[in-house]
Amino acid sequence: MTPARLWAALLIVLSLFPSRGAAGEVHLWRDAELTHLLTPAEAARLPVGLTPHFEIAGGSSALLLTQDGGLFDLRKRAPLPSQAPLRIDAFTISAGLIVAVRGDVLGWYENGKVQDRLRLPGKGLQVASGPGQRLYLWGQGPSGGSTVRLLESGRASMLIEVPKGRISALTAIGERLFYAVDSAIYTVAKGERAGLLFVASGEGTIRSLAADPYAGMLYFSSGREVYAMRAGTAVSILRGVEGYLRCSGNALYVLDPKAGRMIRVTGLGRLTGGGAAEMRDVSGGFKE
Numbered sequence: 537m538t539p540a541r542l543w544a545a546l547l548i549v550l551s552l553f554p555s556r557g558a559a560g561e562v563h564l565w566r567d568a569e570l571t572h573l574l575t576p577a578e579a580a581r582l583p584v585g586l587t588p589h590f591e592i593a594g595g596s597s598a599l600l601l602t603q604d605g606g607l608f609d610l611r612k613r614a615p616l617p618s619q620a621p622l623r624i625d626a627f628t629i630s631a632g633l634i635v636a637v638r639g640d641v642l643g644w645y646e647n648g649k650v651q652d653r654l655r656l657p658g659k660g661l662q663v664a665s666g667p668g669q670r671l672y673l674w675g676q677g678p679s680g681g682s683t684v685r686l687l688e689s690g691r692a693s694m695l696i697e698v699p700k701g702r703i704s705a706l707t708a709i710g711e712r713l714f715y716a717v718d719s720a721i722y723t724v725a726k727g728e729r730a731g732l733l734f735v736a737s738g739e740g741t742i743r744s745l746a747a748d749p750y751a752g753m754l755y756f757s758s759g760r761e762v763y764a765m766r767a768g769t770a771v772s773i774l775r776g777v778e779g780y781l782r783c784s785g786n787a788l789y790v791l792d793p794k795a796g797r798m799i800r801v802t803g804l805g806r807l808t809g810g811g812a813a814e815m816r817d818v819s820g821g822f823k824e
Contacts, residue, residue, distance in 0.1 A: 560819065561776050561817065562775065562777060563815040563817055564773070564774055564801070565774070565804070566815060567803055568773060568803045569801070569803045570801055570818060571802070572821070573610060573799060573800055574610060574791075574798035575796070576795055576797055577824050584602035584604065584606065584615065585602060586600060586793035586796065587600070587601045588791065588793050589601035589626060589780075590798075591628060591629045592629075592789055593634075595784055597609065597611045598610040598789065598791075598798060599616075600791075601624060605621065605622055605623040605625065606621070606622050607627070607634070610798065616645070622638075622650055623638055624637070624638055626662045627645075628663045628671070629665060630666075630669055630671060631668065631669050635663060635671060637656070637661055637663050637673075638650060640657075640658055640659045642654045642663070642671075656692075657692070658675070658678065661674065661675040664707060664708055666686075666710070666711065667710050667711060669689075671688075672685070672706065673687055673692065677697060677699075680699070681697065681701065681702075682696075682701065682702055682703040683696065683697050684696040684703065684713070686726065695713070695724070695726065703715050703716065703717055704742055704743065705742055705743060707746055707747045711725050712725045713725065714747060715745070716742035716745055718741055719741060720732060720742075721735075721742065721754075721756065734765060736758055736763070740759055741758065742756050742757070742758050743756075743757045743780065744756065744757045745781065746783045750785075751766075751804060751807075752767075754766070755773075755781050756770075756781070757778075757781055757790075759778070760775060760778050761774065762775075762777065762779050762781065771807070772815070773801070773807065774790065774801065776819070777790055777792050778795070779792055780792075787802045788800070788801045797822075
């Protein structure tokens with residue numbers, strides 16, 4: 537099963553899992569392994585409030601954006617040093633730098649402060665990293681809908697315009713981009729027209745996307761469920777968590793800021809297509 541098969545623009549209607557289980561139950565794909573990085577009790581003791589925005593630094597260390605616009609190192613359980621309030625609205629990690637958006641300005645974190653570098657076309661933009669120093673800026677367009685701009689060599693160019701609908705999630709692998717509008721996932725690369733990849737019928741708005749080039753997998757979350765998609769087939773791998781997703785190395789990281797919980801899931805490279813994935817109840821491991 538090659539990663540290239542994932543990129544094919546296929547329309548698949550997701551109707552594999554009509555039964556979601558009782559409220560409070562958590563189920564994980566049978567052969568996956570789960571590690572708790574943050575529990576609700578630990579989150580309650582943190583000196584900061586959580587947001588859905590996070591990145592994985594150095595391959596395994598989670599860096600969280602806090603409600604007051606600061607950055608928090610989850611491994612050290614401490615905020616990143618700051619000479620003054622950072623007031624970050626969105627961030628990503630690109631070529632080892634923490635790239636931050638503040639209002640309509642993009643810059644990077646260095647020596648305890650954000651060095652502002654580039655004026656953006658508007659406020660409220662999210663940022664995602666691509667290959668090298670390539671950045672994607674996405675958010676509401678000037679006349680409604682959504683746009684994605686490619687920032688490369690200090691210049692921003694329009695990559696995608698979505699006249700209707702809001703882009704709710706975006707991720708990139710190399711020069712290929714994946715983004716979600718409502719319950720649909722699209723894919724595009726520079727010089728291409730966007731193609732419909734997947735429709736998660738009945739699942740509501742897709743909350744988050746994460747692409748794993750090693751396993752050839754695209755993960756997405758909606759409601760209280762996380763799915764893995766490969767070769768046009770999606771299966772549920774985690775139920776009971778309102779997750780925001782990131783991939784790093786061989787692991788999927790899932791943050792539920794509302795519950796104050798973060799987990800790392802490994803072993804998903806062994807997942808193969810061909811029907812529903814058998815799940816196991818891991819609710820006991822979520823009780824404190």
